[in-house]
Amino acid sequence: MAEAETHPAQGSGELDESLLRAISHPLRHRLLGMLDGRTASPNQLARELDLPLGRVSYHIRLLNDLGAIELVRTEPRRGALEHFYRAVTTVWFSEADWQKLPRSARRGILGQNLQHIFGSVTAAADAGGFDSPSSVVLRAPLELDEQGATEIAELLRETVERAREINARASERRSNGNGSSKVPMELAILHYEHQE
Numbered sequence: 001m002a003e004a005e006t007h008p009a010q011g012s013g014e015l016d017e018s019l020l021r022a023i024s025h026p027l028r029h030r031l032l033g034m035l036d037g038r039t040a041s042p043n044q045l046a047r048e049l050d051l052p053l054g055r056v057s058y059h060i061r062l063l064n065d066l067g068a069i070e071l072v073r074t075e076p077r078r079g080a081l082e083h084f085y086r087a088v089t090t091v092w093f094s095e096a097d098w099q100k101l102p103r104s105a106r107r108g109i110l111g112q113n114l115q116h117i118f119g120s121v122t123a124a125a126d127a128g129g130f131d132s133p134s135s136v137v138l139r140a141p142l143e144l145d146e147q148g149a150t151e152i153a154e155l156l157r158e159t160v161e162r163a164r165e166i167n168a169r170a171s172e173r174r175s176n177g178n179g180s181s182k183v184p185m186e187l188a189i190l191h192y193e194h195q196e
Contacts, residue, residue, distance in 0.1 A: 018066060019066050019067070019068060019089065020097055020100060020101070022062055022063065022066050022068065023063075023068060023089075024101045024102075024105040024109065025059070025105075026105075026108040026109055026111075026112050027051075027055075027056075027059050028059045028062065028063055029109050029112065030049070030112055030116070031045060031056065031059055031060060031063065032063060032068055032069065032087055032089070033113075033116075034048070035069055035085055035086055035087040036087045037087075037167060037171075038086065039072050039073075039084045039085065039086045040084060040085065040086075041082045041083055041084045041085070042056045042057040042060045042083065042085075043077075043082060045060070060085060063085075064085065067088065067089070068087065068088065068089045069085045069086060069087050069088060069089075070085060070086060070088050071083055071084070071085055072084045072085060072086050117188045117190075120186055120188075121188070124186075134185075141194070152191055153191060156189050156191055159189065160187070160189060163187050
């Protein structure tokens with residue numbers, strides 16, 4: 001089961017083997033996802049994940065060394081410099097890359113993503129996050145053949161890619177002072193075989 005497609009920053013196609021192995025680690029995969037579309041420091045990420053700073057910093061260094069993230073800025077903090085990074089590679093795997101991963105890595109990444117989605121949805125529901133007119137909750141039970149399942153998967157990948165493009169334009173408007181304030185939103189799409 002692949003998630004959405006992975007795109008290296010330069011759009012060069014599938015991921016190279018070293019980067020693929022690196023982001024197949026569940027924590028690095030999670031950190032890269034957290035830095036997709038935002039800038040944060042290892043300290044901020046460690047607090048959000050409730051993990052030791054040393055552990056998070058180690059994995060951030062590996063992602064930086066592989067070129068999956070980049071240093072954006074530094075800020076002085078209590079006699080030291082706090083480093084802020086952003087993703088330059090998205091966290092999503094292509095079908096081919098997803099199939100290269102060991103089953104244990106795929107299940108670990110999937111479990112972590114589902115845990116994040118369910119936690120985020122629950123928190124949003126409790127806090128009124130679905131009260132906005134732009135919120136969408138849809139469900140569509142389907143009975144597809146193999147070709148139909150493939151067509152739906154491609155449609156959903158295109159939808160996520162288009163959502164990323166819309167997000168990039170919104171970010172550009174905000175940075176130019178032409179947009180309104182930032183409204184944090186999350187898009188999660190699930191398409192899976194129903195087990196009876």
